[in-house]
Amino acid sequence: MGRDNTVSEVELCDNIAVNPETHFELDAAVLLSRHKLAREGGAPILGYFHSHPNGLAQPSSVDIKQAAADDRFWLIIAEANITAWQPRAKEQRVVEFESVPILVEG
Numbered sequence: 336m337g338r339d340n341t342v343s344e345v346e347l348c349d350n351i352a353v354n355p356e357t358h359f360e361l362d363a364a365v366l367l368s369r370h371k372l373a374r375e376g377g378a379p380i381l382g383y384f385h386s387h388p389n390g391l392a393q394p395s396s397v398d399i400k401q402a403a404a405d406d407r408f409w410l411i412i413a414e415a416n417i418t419a420w421q422p423r424a425k426e427q428r429v430v431e432f433e434s435v436p437i438l439v440e441g
Contacts, residue, residue, distance in 0.1 A: 336369065336378035340408075344378055350385070358397055359385040382408030382419075392416040394432040402429040410437070 337343040348365035352358040361383065373379040387395070392413035394402075402409065404424035409432065411418050417439055420432035 336373070337381050338378060340381065342381060345384075356388065358401070360401075380407060382410060384410035384412060387411055387413040390414050392418040393434075394420055399429055399431065402432070404429050408435065 336346065346365065346369055348362045350359045351362050352360040366380075369377075369380055390413050392411050394409065394411065398409065398411075399422075402422045404422060404427045406421060409420045409422065411420065417437065419435045419437035421435050422429040423431050423433055
């Protein structure tokens with residue numbers, strides 16, 4: 336969560352995917368509660384993050400299939416790397432991700 340493309344708060348939530356080694360799925364209750372807080376004046380959701388245990392810090396074909404066409408950032412953590420991406424969609428379906436620069440502080 337944050338404003339002006341600056342993350343000021345991170346909400347951790349469980350990966351509730353059936354097979355968390357190869358997929359990730361955010362807990363809908365946590366996601367909905369954050370949307371509600373944003374509607375009530377809290378910081379909006381800027382994006383999502385997850386890890387890639389395979390060490391590849393780029394979106395996978397599964398990421399493309401699961402991504403929402405909402406223009407929120409996707410951060411991928413793999414080994415010591417953090418990369419940022421924005422989904423690009425055609426007809427409300429994500430077809431690729433575009434790499435975006437990121438500055439990690441702290």
